[in-house]
Amino acid sequence: MRFLPLTETDRRAMLAAIGAPSVDALFRDVPAEARRDAPFDLPAHKGEIEVERIFRSYAERNVSPSAAPCFLGAGAYRHHVPAAVDALIQRGEFLTSYTPYQPEIAQGTLQYLFEFQTQVAMLTGMEVANASLYDGATATGEAVAMANRIARRTKCVLSGGLHPHYRDVVRTNARFLGTKVEALGPDPMGVEDIAARIDAETSCVVVQSPDVFGRLRDLEPIARAAHAKGALLVAVVTEAVSLGAVAAPGDMGADIVAAEGQSIGNPLSFGGPYVGLFACREAHVRQMPGRLSGETVDADGRRGWVLTLSTREQHIRREKATSNICTNSGLCALAFTIHLSLLGEAGFTRLAALNHAAAVQLAERLQAVKGVKLLTDTFFNEITVALPKDAGPVVEGLAKRGILGGVPGGRLFPEDAACRNLLVLAATETNTTDEMDRLAAALKEIL
Secondary structure (H helix, E strand, O other), X not given: OOOOOOOHHHHHHHHHHHOOOOOHHHHOOOOHHHOOOOOOOOOOOOOHHHHHHHHHHHHOOOOOOOOOOEOOOOOOOOOOOOHHHHHHHOOHHHHOOOOOOOHHHOHHHHHHHHHHHHHHHHHHOOOEEOOOEOOHHHHHHHHHHHHHHHHOOOEEEEOOOOOHHHHHHHHHHHHHHOOEEEEOOOOOOOOOOHHHHOOOOEEEEEEEOOOOOOEXXXXXXXXXXXXXXXXXXXXXXXXXXXXXOOOOHHHHOOOEEEEEOOOOOOOOHHHOOOOEEEEEOHHHHHHOOOOEEEEEEOOOOOEEEEEEEOOEOOOOOXXXXXXXXXXXXXXXXXXXXXXXXXXXXXXXXXHHHHHHHHHHHHXXXXXXXXXXXXXXXXXXXXXXXXXXXXXXXXXXXXXHOOOEOOEEHHHHOOOOHHHOOEXXXXXXXXXXXXXXXXXXXXXXXXX
């Protein structure tokens, strides 16, 4: 780091002050396989135009979802985003604004956050929603911590249908919060009995629907079993468009809903930034992480908005904070709000219907391919199929034919050999029947 002003003497003094033997010791929580000991094999000097050409050549090696049939899902979905969304969020007053600490000069920001909360509460069937979190995975981690505080217990049970990235975030948080995590194995066939794992020590059960294999889950019996033992049900949703077609988690007894809002208003964007949705029962609102925008009146009786609850470290003493979440995904939340407002209730329901219809068409085509077995019997817009061979090389073969043909089960669950021949595919309103025919034909050729 040649442009840093610190000398070796400065570094030694700083390390001595904090009691660390070396700079490397500061990174001990980063797994060794994720660290790089040697510099990247890149030339030391290149002109700007040369660098642009080199990196453009790297980018051209990718198969882009915008230029190829795309059946990728597993937590991030390609949907059509109206041009009006980008045009509006790029207005200066939205694009450059930051946290609305001073409500008297941030009424526009607070109002759209209030509208966003209203939309999320309606979609999830819950009584109150916050002004967004980072993404669905961190929202799930926060939901478990919140359930621990409410139930005054420290054990959570994770469904085998929970996205593995979400599971890993919960586990990471658990290391520092003293939470005991009981994670069930992958459940592509939908046979797990998670209710049987709830005991007197359980603070919550975490169930995703549609799950990572695309299967829709009936949350009502799980909610009843949890409540009978004094535990909470945390419902996770990674495909927000599904809420336009299936029963809301709140209507099925969920106590907390943690969801990913990327599907509405936000493109894939190489994996982020996304927007975490978080909603709960009103009885638990003071344990909710993040912040809440509320409606009020000013001194002259005019309608206005303020931050009603801000129980995070920037607003309250650390020991009383419900979370160390430092900000919300404001611009992504605005994109969500604009897109959903443009759709309206009827448009959103219609969009969900188009997604389900596309998935049905995809399932029918894939079932006609010899050797392909459909595992997902109840689904929204995502399905899992079993192949007669390892799905990884099959996906590579599809990519060479210009098709992004889903996510291999072995990539999601590398530790489970039984998942290697599974392929998870999503179909949305962006997929055409010609693309599905291409996929089926290419799959038949490869198999």
